[in-house]
Amino acid sequence: MIMRxxxxxxxxxxxxxxxxxxxAGTIVTKKTNGNTLRRxxxxxxxxxxxxxxxxxxxxxxxxxxxxxxxxSEDIWVKVLWSDETKAELFGINSTRRVWRRRNAAYDPKNTxxxxxxxxxxxxxxxxxxxxxxxxxxxxxxxxxxxxxxxxLGENLLPSARALKMGCGWVFQHDNDPKHTAKATKEWLKxxxxxxxxxxSQSPDLNLIDNLWRELKVRVAKCQPRNxxxxxxxxxxxxxxxxxxxxxxxx
Numbered sequence: 001m002i003m004r005x006x007x008x009x010x011x012x013x014x015x016x017x018x019x020x021x022x023x024a025g026t027i028v029t030k031k032t033n034g035n036t037l038r039r040x041x042x043x044x045x046x047x048x049x050x051x052x053x054x055x056x057x058x059x060x061x062x063x064x065x066x067x068x069x070x071x072s073e074d075i076w077v078k079v080l081w082s083d084e085t086k087a088e089l090f091g092i093n094s095t096r097r098v099w100r101r102r103n104a105a106y107d108p109k110n111t112x113x114x115x116x117x118x119x120x121x122x123x124x125x126x127x128x129x130x131x132x133x134x135x136x137x138x139x140x141x142x143x144x145x146x147x148x149x150x151x152l153g154e155n156l157l158p159s160a161r162a163l164k165m166g167c168g169w170v171f172q173h174d175n176d177p178k179h180t181a182k183a184t185k186e187w188l189k190x191x192x193x194x195x196x197x198x199x200s201q202s203p204d205l206n207l208i209d210n211l212w213r214e215l216k217v218r219v220a221k222c223q224p225r226n227x228x229x230x231x232x233x234x235x236x237x238x239x240x241x242x243x244x245x246x247x248x249x250x
Contacts, residue, residue: 001020002017002036003040005017018030021033051202052201053201057202060200063199064198064202064205076250077130078169078170079169079170079172080160080163080172082125082134083126083208083209084124084125084139085124086121086123087122121227122139122234129246130249130250134159134160135159136235137155138234139151148181149184152188169194174200175200211245211246214241214245218240
């Protein structure tokens with residue numbers, strides 16, 4: 001009964017199992033329920049967050065997967081991945097651990113300052129390919145369609161040249177309205193930049209999300225003091241990400 005319940009409803013708690021079994025006339029403790037599930041190879045884990053997908057999104061993602069199912073590695077090496085992200089001043093610092101004695105929790109050496117909403121943040125645009133990281137650009141103010149085209153103009157082609165993408169490379173960006181605006185499409189077409197068709201609601205397919213995480217972990221270790229410091233460290237650490245990591249992701 002325990003296994004059947006959990007198979008049908010993975011979010012069932014041990015307390016729910018105790019109550020269900022009690023209603024069925026059997027007394028089983030939470031500890032016994034937990035031991036039983038672990039013995040069967042199950043363990044309690046945090047639920048993973050995934051995009052909320054409608055049927056149209058699911059069909060589009062499946063279509064994308066089928067179209068690229070047999071693509072060779074050479075094709076993906078030619079893709080220049082891009083996206084925006086938010087870097088917070090005290091973002092990932094909160095997850096760090098310290099070695100301390102029992103009553104020294106609030107010793108300044110053992111604490112990390114926290115501020116509401118991360119103590120301020122900066123927005124970044126970046127790109128990378130299997131050859132390494134491209135340029136990283138700080139977005140100042142609210143990015144609109146015109147600013148996005150300006151960012152591409154100043155960073156996209158220079159990145160492609162620096163990474164030696166050669167002929168026939170493909171640009172990847174998601175379906176943000178700024179990315180899919182008519183003026184943006186015309187700009188890309190004028191520059192003869194081929195764009196990878198991308199399914200909506202698919203941030204989990206974009207490889208650059210893995211690099212954003214790597215960047216934020218590296219930046220947190222440097223403990224930036226202010227937003228200008230944060231920008232400087234972000235750019236330094238972005239450039240330090242080894243090309244091998246990028247190649248392995250691709």
